[in-house]
Amino acid sequence: MxxxxxxxxxxxxxxxxDPKDVKKYLDEFLMDPRVIDVPRWARILLVRGIILNTRPKQSAKAYAKIxxxxxxxxxxxxxxxxxxxxxxxxxxxxxxxxxxxxxxxxxxxxxxxxxxxxxxxxxxxxxxxxxxxxxxxxxxxxxxxxxxxxxxxxxxxxFYHKPEYIEVLSKSIGEKLKGLDYEHILFSYHGVPERHIRKSDITNGNCKMNGKCCFKMGSPQHEFCYRHQCEITTVNVAKNLGLKNGTYSTTFQSRLGFDPWLQPYTDRTIERMGKAGIKKMVIVTPAFVSDCLETLEEIAMEGEEIFHEVGGKEFTVIPCLNDxxxxxxxxxxxxxxxxxxxxxxxxx
CATH class of the missing domain: 3.40.50.1400 (Rossmann fold)
Structure with a gap:
């Protein structure tokens, strides 16, 4: 048995x-053909010829902060x-x-x-x-x-759509929102290049990348469509929490390079909303179950800095599910x- x-x-x-440890880690991560999905020669040129000559020191400073x-x-x-x-x-x-x-x-x-x-x-x-x-x-x-x-x-x-997961995620958010005065909740997910969505489309072209097909339930490609799964996570949590339309939105963070990535971008949305007069913002990061560089530094530090620079006052980051x-x-x-x-x- x-x-x-x-x-x-x-x-x-x-x-x-240490920048040496960060460089070693980034080399393994960015050389993965499913992370940077270009021919190996191009990936070597981009990662080892360009990125690893500058980014490890910057990333090491970011890791040191958190x-x-x-x-x-x-x-x-x-x-x-x-x-x-x-x-x-x-x-x-x-x-x-x-x-x-x-x-x-x-x-x-x-x-x-x-x-x-x-x-x-x-x-x-x-x-x-x-x-x-x-x-x-x-x-x-x-x-x-x-x-x-x-x-x-x-x-x-x-497990983005499992009721028990949505219940726990909603509860973790709701606990932090209780008694909190806020104007908008941003659901920020890690971004991916748009081509990743197309490559994962098992229907070979049904995905229109227009945001509409994400909400048409029953489409077979949704089993492997990251964008759909992020959008539906937001919808289900918002429903669970009773959030009103217009008080929340979905964005994508951590883009790399110049190719089109999933939009809207988190940093630009924070800036736009701050300039539009939003003073109290809450950020949730449901693509992560553990707080990490992308939540603790990119969102909680860089995101807050952007928000304050454009006139925002209160910037609340809700922790991941963690342990x-x-x-x-x-x-x-x-x-x-x-x-x-x-x-x-x-x-x-």
């Missing part, structure tokens, strides 16, 4: 704020979440990162060393994207083929539902 185990997977982080005594916030928060999930389930749980020293190979090996033969991977991304969920799936498949042929892998689909007990509980529930499909005995 197979023994089951779970691998939680998040993005990753440099080992330290680094905790225990280390990278994303790593620390992911480890806390993993421990809480492990306490609630009866199968081994390991944690790995797609990039950095906490490799997927180490995570799989940790489970194999405990006798696991069937692994459920849970990417800690609510929405599917080429540069997140897909690259994890592909890398896991490569590692299983090369190093772990005895393993059977079960994947976890995007909330209720979030750990729903992950444990997904694991238990998967585990009890068989008659596998519980751990002693």
């Amino acid at each position: 197979s023994k089951k185990g779970v691998l939680l997977v998040n993005l990753g982080s440099p080992d330290s704020t 680094w905790w005594d225990e280390g990278s916030p994303l790593i620390v928060l992911s480890e806390r979440l993993k421990e809480k999930v492990q306490q609630k389930v009866q199968v081994p749980v390991a944690l790995a990162m797609r990039y950095g020293s906490m490799t997927l190979k180490k995570g799989l090996q940790e489970l194999v060393d405990q006798g696991v033969t069937e692994v459920k991977t849970i990417p800690l991304y609510p929405q599917f994207a080429m540069a997140t969920t897909e690259t994890i799936d592909v890398k896991v498949d490569e590692l299983v083929t090369e190093f772990f042929p005895q393993l059977t892998i079960t994947r976890t689909p995007a 909330r007990d209720d979030f750990a509980k729903i992950i444990a529930g997904w694991i238990d539902s998967w585990r009890i499909v068989t008659t596998e005995p519980a751990l002693a």
